[in-house]
Amino acid sequence: MEKDETKIEFVEKTPMNFSGYTLIEGFPGMGLVGTIGAKYIAEKLKFEEIGYVNANIFIPIIRIHEGVPVNPSRIYVHREKKIAIIISEQIIPKYYVEKMAKSIVEWIEENNFARLISLEGINAGEKNQNKIYGIAANKKSLELLEKYKINPIKEGITTGITSLILLELKKNENFEAISILGNVNLQADYKAAATIIKKIGEITGIQIDTAPLLTEAKKTEQELLKHFDELKKTAGKVEKFEGHTPMYT
Secondary structure, X not given: OXXXXXXXXXXXXXXXXXXXXXXXXXXXXXXXXXXXXXXXXXXXXXXEEEEEEEEOOOOOOOOXXXXXXXXXXXEEEEOOXXXXXXXXXXXXXXXXXXXXHHHHHHHHHHOOOOXXXXXXXXXXXXXXXXXXXXXXXXXXXXXXXXXXXXXXOOOOOOOHHXXXXXXXXXXXXXXXXXXXXXXXXXXXXXXXXXXHHHHHHHHHOOOOOOHXXXXXXXXXXXXXXXXXXXXXXXXXXXXXXXXXOOOEO
């Protein structure tokens, strides 16, 4: 697929006015923290699924739930709390990460979102999983990290789709955009996810019990790992059939 053939669009099954909404972004990354955390919030607080990302960059493997296919990337809202969530259950191929990041930022700006909070993981090399780290898109966002006692990463390197989203949003000095990172020790780290979910509660004012996440952790971990293993196997088959190598972030 050539770059100019890339198609990414945000489809809203129910027309929405996102003005003043906080957007929570949960894409696969270290420890699958973003996917686990965003999905848990959407399910436990009964967010309404109102749309999806229609793109021709996803690997051709679709999860089936209750007998019907599920979109790889979905949009949920909680109208009362004015919170939206965008979730991806597929890793975005490296070739398309920049395009996806820019498309998300364009969607954010076109819909007048008030704030972005990205959920991520980091291997900080310490056992204390209660410690949360943060990256801010601009100086205004740094104030948000300070307000909620999130440890800013002052020097280092960040990668993946979230890093490019923050870089794009840096251009808007008045927009709050942060990435909060749980301390990851496992391939699918539900404890790190639970920690950042609690912090999300502080920032947004939502009340969410993370105890069920911890008790259901083993099942959640195994399901997610199985899902991503299937993605990798399918990608390998596609590579063999089409004669090229998909790359992942």
